[in-house]
Amino acid sequence: MDTLIDRIRREGKNLGNGILKVDGFINHQVDPALMDACGKELALLFKDVGATKILTAEISGIAPALTTALHMGLPVVYARKHKPITMPDQVFLTLSPSHTKGRMVELIISPEYLANGERVLIIDDFLATGATILGLVRLAQTAGASIAGVGTLVEKTFEGGRQALAHLGVPVESLAQIISMDGGQIVFATKQV
Numbered sequence: 001m002d003t004l005i006d007r008i009r010r011e012g013k014n015l016g017n018g019i020l021k022v023d024g025f026i027n028h029q030v031d032p033a034l035m036d037a038c039g040k041e042l043a044l045l046f047k048d049v050g051a052t053k054i055l056t057a058e059i060s061g062i063a064p065a066l067t068t069a070l071h072m073g074l075p076v077v078y079a080r081k082h083k084p085i086t087m088p089d090q091v092f093l094t095l096s097p098s099h100t101k102g103r104m105v106e107l108i109i110s111p112e113y114l115a116n117g118e119r120v121l122i123i124d125d126f127l128a129t130g131a132t133i134l135g136l137v138r139l140a141q142t143a144g145a146s147i148a149g150v151g152t153l154v155e156k157t158f159e160g161g162r163q164a165l166a167h168l169g170v171p172v173e174s175l176a177q178i179i180s181m182d183g184g185q186i187v188f189a190t191k192q193v
Contacts, residue, residue, distance in 0.1 A: 001175035027060035039067025049148040051121035079107035096135030116144030130164030
Protein backbone atom coordinates (compact mmCIF):
# COMPACT_ATOMS: atom_id res chain seq x y z
CA MET A 1 0.00 0.00 0.00
CA ASP A 2 1.78 3.06 -1.31
CA THR A 3 0.30 5.51 1.20
CA LEU A 4 1.63 3.53 4.16
CA ILE A 5 5.01 2.86 2.54
CA ASP A 6 5.44 6.55 1.71
CA ARG A 7 4.62 7.51 5.30
CA ILE A 8 7.14 5.01 6.68
CA ARG A 9 9.77 6.35 4.27
CA ARG A 10 9.12 9.93 5.41
CA GLU A 11 8.61 9.45 9.16
CA GLY A 12 9.72 5.94 10.13
CA LYS A 13 13.01 5.55 11.98
CA ASN A 14 15.27 2.51 11.97
CA LEU A 15 16.45 2.25 15.59
CA GLY A 16 18.66 -0.79 14.93
CA ASN A 17 18.19 -4.40 16.03
CA GLY A 18 15.14 -4.68 13.74
CA ILE A 19 13.17 -2.00 15.58
CA LEU A 20 11.15 0.34 13.35
CA LYS A 21 9.82 3.44 15.10
CA VAL A 22 6.46 4.48 13.66
CA ASP A 23 5.16 6.09 16.84
CA GLY A 24 4.12 9.30 15.09
CA PHE A 25 1.37 7.71 13.01
CA ILE A 26 0.73 4.05 13.98
CA ASN A 27 1.43 3.11 17.56
CA HIS A 28 1.64 6.07 19.91
CA GLN A 29 0.07 8.88 18.00
CA VAL A 30 -2.37 7.44 15.44
CA ASP A 31 -3.27 9.04 12.11
CA PRO A 32 -7.01 8.21 11.77
CA ALA A 33 -7.13 8.89 8.01
CA LEU A 34 -4.17 6.57 7.40
CA MET A 35 -5.68 3.88 9.66
CA ASP A 36 -8.99 4.18 7.83
CA ALA A 37 -7.26 3.72 4.47
CA CYS A 38 -5.33 0.73 5.83
CA GLY A 39 -8.49 -0.78 7.32
CA LYS A 40 -10.32 -0.37 4.03
CA GLU A 41 -7.48 -2.13 2.17
CA LEU A 42 -7.29 -4.98 4.70
CA ALA A 43 -11.08 -5.40 4.59
CA LEU A 44 -10.88 -5.71 0.80
CA LEU A 45 -8.09 -8.30 1.03
CA PHE A 46 -10.08 -10.44 3.50
CA LYS A 47 -13.64 -9.89 2.26
CA ASP A 48 -14.10 -13.54 1.26
CA VAL A 49 -12.60 -15.39 4.26
CA GLY A 50 -15.86 -15.68 6.19
CA ALA A 51 -14.60 -13.99 9.36
CA THR A 52 -17.09 -13.45 12.17
CA LYS A 53 -14.76 -11.52 14.48
CA ILE A 54 -11.47 -9.64 14.40
CA LEU A 55 -8.83 -10.36 17.04
CA THR A 56 -5.79 -8.26 17.89
CA ALA A 57 -3.40 -7.48 20.73
CA GLU A 58 -3.42 -4.37 22.88
CA ILE A 59 -2.50 -1.64 22.18
CA SER A 60 -0.91 -1.05 18.79
CA GLY A 61 -3.13 -3.54 16.98
CA ILE A 62 -6.36 -1.86 18.05
CA ALA A 63 -6.37 0.99 15.50
CA PRO A 64 -5.89 -1.16 12.37
CA ALA A 65 -8.20 -3.86 13.76
CA LEU A 66 -10.93 -1.34 14.49
CA THR A 67 -10.83 0.31 11.06
CA THR A 68 -10.73 -3.09 9.32
CA ALA A 69 -13.70 -4.22 11.41
CA LEU A 70 -15.58 -1.05 10.58
CA HIS A 71 -15.21 -1.75 6.84
CA MET A 72 -16.15 -5.42 7.33
CA GLY A 73 -19.04 -4.87 9.74
CA LEU A 74 -17.46 -7.09 12.41
CA PRO A 75 -16.78 -6.76 16.15
CA VAL A 76 -13.22 -6.50 17.48
CA VAL A 77 -11.78 -8.30 20.48
CA TYR A 78 -8.34 -7.41 21.72
CA ALA A 79 -6.10 -9.45 23.96
CA ARG A 80 -5.27 -7.47 27.08
CA LYS A 81 -1.83 -7.47 28.64
CA HIS A 82 -3.15 -7.00 32.18
CA LYS A 83 -6.27 -8.56 33.69
CA PRO A 84 -8.72 -5.88 34.87
CA ILE A 85 -10.98 -6.53 37.85
CA THR A 86 -13.99 -6.50 35.49
CA MET A 87 -12.78 -9.67 33.78
CA PRO A 88 -14.03 -13.04 35.09
CA ASP A 89 -11.71 -15.32 37.07
CA GLN A 90 -11.56 -17.89 34.27
CA VAL A 91 -9.82 -16.40 31.21
CA PHE A 92 -7.92 -17.48 28.13
CA LEU A 93 -4.25 -16.60 28.75
CA THR A 94 -0.98 -17.18 26.94
CA LEU A 95 2.52 -15.75 27.08
CA SER A 96 4.27 -14.18 24.11
CA PRO A 97 7.70 -12.60 23.72
CA SER A 98 7.70 -8.88 22.95
CA HIS A 99 10.57 -7.65 20.77
CA THR A 100 10.04 -4.00 21.65
CA LYS A 101 9.54 -4.64 25.38
CA GLY A 102 12.37 -7.18 25.59
CA ARG A 103 10.37 -9.57 27.78
CA MET A 104 7.44 -11.96 27.84
CA VAL A 105 3.97 -10.41 27.97
CA GLU A 106 0.63 -11.93 28.87
CA LEU A 107 -2.18 -11.98 26.33
CA ILE A 108 -5.57 -12.35 28.04
CA ILE A 109 -9.07 -12.66 26.63
CA SER A 110 -12.36 -13.06 28.46
CA PRO A 111 -14.26 -16.17 27.32
CA GLU A 112 -17.44 -14.10 26.99
CA TYR A 113 -16.00 -12.39 23.89
CA LEU A 114 -14.43 -15.30 22.00
CA ALA A 115 -16.59 -18.33 21.40
CA ASN A 116 -16.46 -21.83 20.02
CA GLY A 117 -17.13 -21.87 16.28
CA GLU A 118 -16.07 -18.27 15.56
CA ARG A 119 -13.96 -17.56 12.45
CA VAL A 120 -11.31 -15.13 13.60
CA LEU A 121 -9.39 -12.71 11.41
CA ILE A 122 -6.23 -11.58 13.20
CA ILE A 123 -5.18 -7.99 12.46
CA ASP A 124 -2.07 -6.44 14.00
CA ASP A 125 0.35 -3.61 13.38
CA PHE A 126 3.47 -5.74 12.72
CA LEU A 127 4.41 -9.22 11.55
CA ALA A 128 8.03 -9.85 12.56
CA THR A 129 8.81 -13.24 14.11
CA GLY A 130 5.12 -14.13 14.33
CA ALA A 131 5.30 -14.68 18.11
CA THR A 132 2.47 -12.29 19.05
CA ILE A 133 0.23 -13.54 16.25
CA LEU A 134 0.89 -17.16 17.26
CA GLY A 135 -0.09 -16.17 20.81
CA LEU A 136 -3.39 -14.83 19.43
CA VAL A 137 -3.82 -18.04 17.44
CA ARG A 138 -3.38 -20.08 20.64
CA LEU A 139 -6.01 -17.98 22.41
CA ALA A 140 -8.49 -18.37 19.55
CA GLN A 141 -7.92 -22.10 19.31
CA THR A 142 -8.30 -22.51 23.08
CA ALA A 143 -11.70 -20.84 22.72
CA GLY A 144 -12.63 -23.28 19.94
CA ALA A 145 -12.41 -20.64 17.21
CA SER A 146 -10.72 -21.14 13.85
CA ILE A 147 -8.36 -18.74 12.12
CA ALA A 148 -9.68 -17.18 8.88
CA GLY A 149 -6.59 -15.11 8.05
CA VAL A 150 -3.86 -12.81 9.30
CA GLY A 151 -3.38 -9.21 8.21
CA THR A 152 -0.79 -6.67 9.29
CA LEU A 153 0.20 -3.15 8.43
CA VAL A 154 3.94 -3.83 8.28
CA GLU A 155 5.84 -7.08 7.74
CA LYS A 156 9.55 -7.42 8.39
CA THR A 157 10.12 -10.35 6.02
CA PHE A 158 13.69 -10.91 7.24
CA GLU A 159 12.42 -12.01 10.68
CA GLY A 160 10.61 -15.12 9.38
CA GLY A 161 7.10 -14.50 10.70
CA ARG A 162 5.33 -15.50 7.49
CA GLN A 163 7.12 -18.87 7.57
CA ALA A 164 6.19 -19.31 11.25
CA LEU A 165 2.51 -18.87 10.29
CA ALA A 166 2.60 -21.10 7.18
CA HIS A 167 1.31 -24.16 9.06
CA LEU A 168 -1.99 -22.31 9.68
CA GLY A 169 -2.89 -22.66 6.00
CA VAL A 170 -4.68 -19.28 5.92
CA PRO A 171 -4.11 -16.11 3.90
CA VAL A 172 -1.43 -13.85 5.36
CA GLU A 173 -1.42 -10.28 4.00
CA SER A 174 0.63 -7.20 4.86
CA LEU A 175 0.32 -3.70 3.47
CA ALA A 176 4.04 -2.85 3.58
CA GLN A 177 6.83 -5.41 3.44
CA ILE A 178 10.30 -4.50 4.64
CA ILE A 179 13.00 -6.84 3.35
CA SER A 180 15.99 -5.28 5.12
CA MET A 181 16.86 -2.82 7.86
CA ASP A 182 20.63 -3.29 7.58
CA GLY A 183 22.92 -0.27 7.85
CA GLY A 184 20.21 2.03 9.15
CA GLN A 185 18.18 1.66 5.95
CA ILE A 186 14.53 0.69 5.50
CA VAL A 187 14.26 -1.34 2.28
CA PHE A 188 10.80 -2.31 0.99
CA ALA A 189 9.95 -5.28 -1.22
CA THR A 190 9.36 -4.19 -4.78
CA LYS A 191 6.67 -6.86 -5.13
CA GLN A 192 4.37 -7.99 -2.34
CA VAL A 193 4.82 -11.63 -1.24
